[in-house]
Amino acid sequence: MPKHTFRLNGRQVAVDVADDVRLLWVLRDLLGVTGPKYGCGINVCKACTSHLNGKAFNPCAVPVKDIGPTDEVTTIEGLPDTVGRSLHPMQEAWIERDVAQCGYCQPGQIMTAVALVRRVAAEGRSITDEDLDGIRNICRCGTYSRIRDAIRSGAAEM
Amino acid sequence: MTDEDLPPPAAGGFGRRRFLGYVLAATTLTTAAKLSIAPSAEGIVSPQPTDFLDLNDLMTVAALPTSHLITVNVNTDGTVSFALPRAEVGQGITTSTAMLIAEEMDVPLDRLRVTLADARPELLFNQLTGGSNTTIATFTPIRVAAAIARLRLLAAAAAELGVARSDVTLRGGVVTAPGHTGLDIGELAAKAASSRTEEVRVTLKGREDFTVIGTARNRVDALAAVTGRKTFAMDLQVPDAKPTMVCRPPTINGTVRSVANAATVRAMPGVTDVVTIATGVAVRAETFGQCIDAVRALQVSWGPGTAEGKSDDDVIAELRRAELPMGLPPLTPTVDTRFTFHFRSNSALETNCAIADVSGGRAEIWSSLKSPIVAKQKIAAKLGLPVSAVTVHVTEGGGSFGRRLFFDAALEAAEVSKKIGKPVKLMWHRADDSRQGRTHPMALSRVRATYLGSSVLGFKQVHTSVATDLGHGLGEMITALAASIPVGDLAFSETFFQLSQTMPYDFGVSNRVLNETDKGFNTGSMRNVYSPDMTCARELVVDRVASRMRKDPYQFRRGSLRSDRARAVLDKVAEAGSWGRRLPAGVAQGIAFHDEYRSMSAVLVELDCRPEAVGRTIRDAVTGPRVTKAVIAADVGLAVNPRGLEAQMMGCLMDGIALALTSSLHLRDGHFLEASWDNYFYTRQWNTPPDLQIFVMPPTTGDPGGAGELGVAASMAAVACAYGRATGTMPTTFPINHGVLSFEPKPTVPPIPQSPTDGLQHVR
Numbered sequence: 004m005p006k007h008t009f010r011l012n013g014r015q016v017a018v019d020v021a022d023d024v025r026l027l028w029v030l031r032d033l034l035g036v037t038g039p040k041y042g043c044g045i046n047v048c049k050a051c052t053s054h055l056n057g058k059a060f061n062p063c064a065v066p067v068k069d070i071g072p073t074d075e076v077t078t079i080e081g082l083p084d085t086v087g088r089s090l091h092p093m094q095e096a097w098i099e100r101d102v103a104q105c106g107y108c109q110p111g112q113i114m115t116a117v118a119l120v121r122r123v124a125a126e127g128r129s130i131t132d133e134d135l136d137g138i139r140n141i142c143r144c145g146t147y148s149r150i151r152d153a154i155r156s157g158a159a160e161m
Numbered sequence: 162m163t164d165e166d167l168p169p170p171a172a173g174g175f176g177r178r179r180f181l182g183y184v185l186a187a188t189t190l191t192t193a194a195k196l197s198i199a200p201s202a203e204g205i206v207s208p209q210p211t212d213f214l215d216l217n218d219l220m221t222v223a224a225l226p227t228s229h230l231i232t233v234n235v236n237t238d239g240t241v242s243f244a245l246p247r248a249e250v251g252q253g254i255t256t257s258t259a260m261l262i263a264e265e266m267d268v269p270l271d272r273l274r275v276t277l278a279d280a281r282p283e284l285l286f287n288q289l290t291g292g293s294n295t296t297i298a299t300f301t302p303i304r305v306a307a308a309i310a311r312l313r314l315l316a317a318a319a320a321e322l323g324v325a326r327s328d329v330t331l332r333g334g335v336v337t338a339p340g341h342t343g344l345d346i347g348e349l350a351a352k353a354a355s356s357r358t359e360e361v362r363v364t365l366k367g368r369e370d371f372t373v374i375g376t377a378r379n380r381v382d383a384l385a386a387v388t389g390r391k392t393f394a395m396d397l398q399v400p401d402a403k404p405t406m407v408c409r410p411p412t413i414n415g416t417v418r419s420v421a422n423a424a425t426v427r428a429m430p431g432v433t434d435v436v437t438i439a440t441g442v443a444v445r446a447e448t449f450g451q452c453i454d455a456v457r458a459l460q461v462s463w464g465p466g467t468a469e470g471k472s473d474d475d476v477i478a479e480l481r482r483a484e485l486p487m488g489l490p491p492l493t494p495t496v497d498t499r500f501t502f503h504f505r506s507n508s509a510l511e512t513n514c515a516i517a518d519v520s521g522g523r524a525e526i527w528s529s530l531k532s533p534i535v536a537k538q539k540i541a542a543k544l545g546l547p548v549s550a551v552t553v554h555v556t557e558g559g560g561s562f563g564r565r566l567f568f569d570a571a572l573e574a575a576e577v578s579k580k581i582g583k584p585v586k587l588m589w590h591r592a593d594d595s596r597q598g599r600t601h602p603m604a605l606s607r608v609r610a611t612y613l614g615s616s617v618l619g620f621k622q623v624h625t626s627v628a629t630d631l632g633h634g635l636g637e638m639i640t641a642l643a644a645s646i647p648v649g650d651l652a653f654s655e656t657f658f659q660l661s662q663t664m665p666y667d668f669g670v671s672n673r674v675l676n677e678t679d680k681g682f683n684t685g686s687m688r689n690v691y692s693p694d695m696t697c698a699r700e701l702v703v704d705r706v707a708s709r710m711r712k713d714p715y716q717f718r719r720g721s722l723r724s725d726r727a728r729a730v731l732d733k734v735a736e737a738g739s740w741g742r743r744l745p746a747g748v749a750q751g752i753a754f755h756d757e758y759r760s761m762s763a764v765l766v767e768l769d770c771r772p773e774a775v776g777r778t779i780r781d782a783v784t785g786p787r788v789t790k791a792v793i794a795a796d797v798g799l800a801v802n803p804r805g806l807e808a809q810m811m812g813c814l815m816d817g818i819a820l821a822l823t824s825s826l827h828l829r830d831g832h833f834l835e836a837s838w839d840n841y842f843y844t845r846q847w848n849t850p851p852d853l854q855i856f857v858m859p860p861t862t863g864d865p866g867g868a869g870e871l872g873v874a875a876s877m878a879a880v881a882c883a884y885g886r887a888t889g890t891m892p893t894t895f896p897i898n899h900g901v902l903s904f905e906p907k908p909t910v911p912p913i914p915q916s917p918t919d920g921l922q923h924v925r
């Protein structure tokens with residue numbers, strides 16, 4: 004079976020698995036990293052959102068063979084380390100605003116939010132209502148309003 | 162009996178708060194509550210059952226005989242633990258429960274460890290999470306156990322320090338006495354324990370002394386949720402419980418006739434097992450990805466299902482035939498309208514899932530279950546095991562909305578594990594959850610309001626629905642109590658219906674009936690059950706009657722509501738939402754009221770139906786009219802955690818928006834078309850109101866009412882009313898976009914879609 008290696012939350016990891024297995028299952032079923040959640044498996048719900056080299060991506064839609072040895076995959080578990088703190092400012096904003104209800108969607112929501120703020124900052128502007136309207140992540144508990152508030156306050160601290 | 166209580170027994174206020182409980186024999190302090198008083202049964206005689214006993218009275222009565230088994234434990238590390246016999250699915254009951262204990266014990270909230278109890282058959286009815294009943298039923302017993310723990314800690318500290326009981330105080334988890342260093346409750350946990358079980362009399366704190374209850378607190382699991390450490394069923398690492406999925410039929414409840422290529426599929430990469438079960442063909446593999454491959458590769462010949470050949474219109478026709486007659490039309494003016502509510506999915510974001518390990522005459526199950534006792538009994542029956550050989554662990558749930566009252570995945574997982582003799586981690590694919598999972602049944606609601614001049618003389622609502630499956634324990638509970646409730650021998654669902662529905666307006670002779678038909682669908686009670694549809698229909702007719710009488714919708718409601726509590730929430734949203742303010746053509750306000758669970762709610766929305774709002778284009782989405790502003794007021798008697806209540810109201814609003822505008826299942830040829838969140842249009846960010854205000858009313862009754870479902874009905878109704886006023890046409894079919902199919906349906910064979918491979922092209 005082919006061996007695949009990549010960087011995961013700051014560590015080099017290796018797995019033996021078929022090329023086409025999507026990264027979400029490599030993370031969850033083989034490596035036991037369960038922060039990214041399954042909600043659809045077809046890149047719709049965004050519950051699995053993680054970062055690839057600092058940008059948002061959905062591991063349910065990426066075969067493991069597409070990830071190279073130097074690629075850095077960051078899941079919610081590794082997010083605090085990217086800022087060298089015990090919690091990322093966006094996670095703190097989420098706690099401050101008491102966003103989570105069941106919490107199932109929230110790792111994906113936070114990873115989406117962080118990438119959005121980075122992208123908007125790279126464009127030299129700040130978050131708009133249109134940016135927030137454009138977030139596709141499902142929250143079946145309906146925490147959308149608190150998510151919007153938390154993104155704005157988290158962005159201010161990033 | 163010992164009497165450790167400091168204040169003497171007293172009449173009035175104290176009497177109401179005085180209860181018996183236990184200290185149990187244990188090595189560290191363990192206290193339990195015994196409820197010895199029945200809930201007050203006062204009430205006026207009325208033709209409306211809900212006036213003297215609503216669903217929550219029923220559930221609380223059922224909870225009484227066994228409530229003494231709820232225990233609070235003080236641990237040597239200074240934490241306090243409590244195994245809540247309920248399911249946490251996002252509604253915040255672990256937090257509110259921790260608050261009740263922290264309040265009575267005077268320990269900090271972060272010392273509390275509230276977990277979810279395994280299925281405990283000895284609790285009989287006291288382990289059903291439903292009807293927004295948790296806080297209503299547990300408010301007193303949990304506090305009694307906590308208050309006894311506090312007294313025992315004080316007594317132990319006084320003995321330890323050699324001081325009088327009156328000299329010790331417990332605050333912040335530390336007992337202090339003048340001239341002594343503080344003693345942490347952890348140091349007292351063993352000393353305060355009892356070697357025998359004793360009955361104790363205790364007086365609960367007065368409401369005026371509350372410092373935790375009624376204050377806004379963040380969730381106790383917030384950190385776990387935002388770090389990804391919160392553990393759901395599929396995150397558990399049970400040895401050898403490998404990913405398992407089921408290849409399901411192309412039509413609802415179709416059956417397996419034969420499998421042509423089981424051996425080939427069994428030889429696919431990663432696959433360990435292929436086995437036929439009652440609901441399809443199960444595959445177990447090293448990863449869920451390989452399960453998906455295997456499910457898609459299976460060649461199965463399927464028998465017909467239980468809704469074979471049916472489409473939406475066939476079910477509507479069935480419902481029309483089952484509709485009970487309205488009686489002769491009166492001679493006075495009437496508004497007489499029929500509303501159609503299409504099938505809707507109560508699918509949560511976490512799909513149906515469970516882990517099962519069945520071997521050697523025993524079974525162990527892990528799943529989010531709101532009726533774990535019934536699940537345990539049914540699983541035992543299915544496996545042919547004694548109930549005592551089945552252990553059922555209740556895991557944290559990724560949403561419920563009614564779904565987790567049932568245990569479909571747990572039953573399947575148990576069946577698969579038994580058949581293959583290995584542990585399984587069974588998960589439904591999203592497409593399965595949407596197409597074969599339980600639905601809120603399609604219903605017709607016919608409303609006839611009779612009026613003369615400016616009074617409503619009568620209001621009749623005939624609700625006809627595809628049968629709602631209540632076979633998750635609520636039915637058993639109602640049966641056991643049938644003699645004590647005033648609804649005679651009605652069917653389970655009719656009892657539930659009558660107990661949950663009210664007529665809050667003074668509308669003369671009012672009555673409601675439910676008739677059900679067609680048991681061919683997988684249904685269940687969805688958040689707020691009958692109320693969203695019933696209330697939406699009612700409130701639209703209220704608007705119509707108001708308009709016929711040339712009255713303002715808010716003032717008309719205000720003048721017709723029967724209680725001050727009701728008027729207060731309505732006034733609140735009208736005032737905060739500037740009812741009646743001038744808006745451009747195509748934008749309108751809607752206002753609606755709903756009461757249930759001993760709570761009151763009102764919602765005001767502004768809905769933008771102008772082309773620029775409706776015509777917004779977002780790929781694979783329904784944008785539609787936009788709720789630009791929403792104002793909600795909730796009076797739950799006493800909000801244990803106002804911040805948690807606000808969260809529930811926000812979620813209820815998002816549900817109500819979806820129910821009114823966008824979310825439904827389309828039935829075609831015996832199956833539902835929706836297989837994705839981009840097919841089933843639950844509220845998304847682009848549908849949310851940019852302006853949302855939620856008001857938690859100050860305590861009224863002083864006792865907590867239900868909160869988790871309360872806001873759905875009024876939210877849906879307010880959006881519907883706003884739509885009617887913005888467009889000038891009263892909507893009668895819900896959701897309003899049901900007539901337009903806004904997506905390309907996915908195939909039914911294979912039953913689940915393959916995961917895409919182009920994810921790297923969408924990195925952003």
Ligand code: FES
Nearest residue numbers: 042043044049063
């Ligand atoms: S599971 Fe990856 S987007 Fe839904």
Ligand code: FES
Nearest residue numbers: 105106108143144
């Ligand atoms: S918090 Fe439950 S799905 Fe978002």
